[in-house]
Amino acid sequence: MPDDANALDPRIWPASATRDAQGALTIAGVGVRELQETYGTPLYVLDEDEVRAHARRIVAAFGAAAAAHGVRARVYYAGKAFLSTAVVRWVTDEGMAVDVCTGGELEVALAAGADPSRLGFHGNNKSVDELDRAVAAGVGTVIVDSLVEIERLADAAARHGVVQSVLIRVNSGVHAETHDFLATAHEDQKFGFAMVDAPDAAARIRARSSLRLSGLHCHIGSQIFGVAGFAESAARLVDLHARLREDGDLPLLNLGGGFGIAYTAADDPADIASLSTGIVDAVATECAARGIPMPDLAFEPGRAVVGQAGVTLYEVGTTKSVTLADGGHRLYVSVDGGMSDNPRPALYGAQYTARIASRVSDADPALVRVVGKHCESGDIVVDSDHLPGDVAPGDLVAVPATGAYCFSLASSYNAVPRPPVVAVRGGRARVIVRGETIADLLNRDVGVTSEGNA
Template structure:
């Protein structure tokens, strides 16, 4: 077991609620309600029924919420682009959460797919995505991954280094095709939540310095097996507002305008990173406001340089799937801990933890929680929801007010877990990864099968050899 420093403070934003049962609007899926018995329903299905049928921990994904957010996002960017005489491409960022059903939902809503590995590419293809509408990211694509992308006709490969340009050009030449590539550049603008920082330097693994864009694009244009498709940039994650995007756009459009002198620059991809509400303190910018603000900023910069507005591309993931997800746990133990002389905390242990949601341990991410299987009249108590792993840093929800009578056997629901929870899940402490269940219109179905201990043992060659000699 490893230890981490104790955290005894209460976040300034956390306010004791009048009702510890209330489901905060914007944090939960639109379909989340408490029924007459106090049981939370998701997509019309009681969580008690979900837990009984599928067990806990359990990832629950509201299908209609994903579909609605995908359509709303596409429409927002389509309309913002149309006002400036251009079009928009919206790629769903598969790294947030990917399975074949989600691929079908988002492509039916008119979105393209963004993948970053051969595995993600395989899932996108298995889900029926049109290869021509797939963008392939990654800072270290293997030759096998590049070959597969070229073979199936991936629409755009985003090159991240000089070596990748060489690799993609060679593979495309060997297949007798011309492969469209976009160049990932670093604009020097870094945005996180409410703030952004602009610098002239980059110290990260992704992309080319903006100062090298002309040189890199000239090389791509000199290679017969490659076609330059435009610039790509990503400035951060969980971003509220448009200020960071506007500053990044100003830097990119300046280079874009320069590159037009020697040939077409079809697309300007400004990435994603749009924020969502994890707690009552978060106030994400509506997607319509984001789309209008960002595209307006691009258009203003293009007007200043006397160039037409290019096709604009974006890559939202979290903003589409994050709010649609809720993770269900069963409470195992509860105990009071005197965290400091003037602070007592209720520790609520659940049957999952950092293996199904690594974000609090990795990033100090904050989440919300509610007792979901009943209603309570008990006074709110300051609680910390923790997992069952042998790590003191195994925290699911760092600080939350839960009913003071929370007890073993209660179902606890953590909202806004649709993004980067399943994707980052692990088998730490040999815990099988949970299933993913889609809910919609009163029905539920498994869309990703959960693992069993037998699944884990089946990969252990020593177990197999022991059985063979028994």
């Protein structure tokens, strides 16, 4: 039970989130009622200055940690967390490179004016056309994921008369303490090469004159709070790195991303300064133990850059009290969005918190479940939280920490159009991604005639 069901936890909300004299939520100086009246709900709100601040802080932290050992660190923004041309411009302005994992993401980054040489291209099934486009565009690094891809990429690079820099994605076998679907370095899964198979991949790359092996890559998972998993993965990767460098230069080690953020008051992620120092120090220790020079390092945070910067606004449609089997009660609060704009609770059991955004209330807190409007019992936005017990239809509810993987995973399930994305900064708001309309959905349906009849 919270002391105050109106309070905004600064670990979860954007730094600019506050309440005005009437108790309504404002973000970067823009009030939620103004946002609703202009753009409607549901609505993704992204605080530009918050994104930029996180990007700067992460770049500085890893840069300083690497410099302490006489090496360099490049920080890529993991575009899958939230990708738009505006966000690409923000993070590159703050010194980040960009990581993409499909041909579509590559085109968004290029359309934003990102320097192709500062792009990394991931993916377990890059097509021949996607690889050709990446090489032709001058993508700096391609992270290869299979023997088939090595041959495809070598052929593409030869066609374009270039030598393409590549990293080998390796599964270190470290099982991150996260949801099974978010753990990406265990052996039996679709990404990368097993440790025992990586030397063969390296030999094949080095045998192709159109490819240059620049190093290894590993990503152990997402929403990870501590250093231990990264340190253990680094130890295994450095061991492989030491063996592979006997046959040629290997200047880079990319340890991926996956740094967690707080979604609820129960979450306690390590701060980025501690993470960066701990991870880089672990690599330095492993290199020293093997008597080899430390390579340059790369990292790929996404959620840690945009997660806390995002807030989703909803309008309450209905409320009802449900009697539970133990005789207790839960208040169900139904809003005008749901799993179409945030499928993470349904996919991963992700936990969020909520606050009434349009006012404050001194009503006693009630145990609530915020749910969406979709035809699924699993359509849950916030599984369990406390809101003032007088929450009612017409109230605005805000869910923080929705900047990562909500817009990216959104769908038009049940023919509910995807919401727009609005950036706020300095008391002003602007659309950075247009929302869909029912007309947009109908325009894609070839059975709809000009008269509106199938």
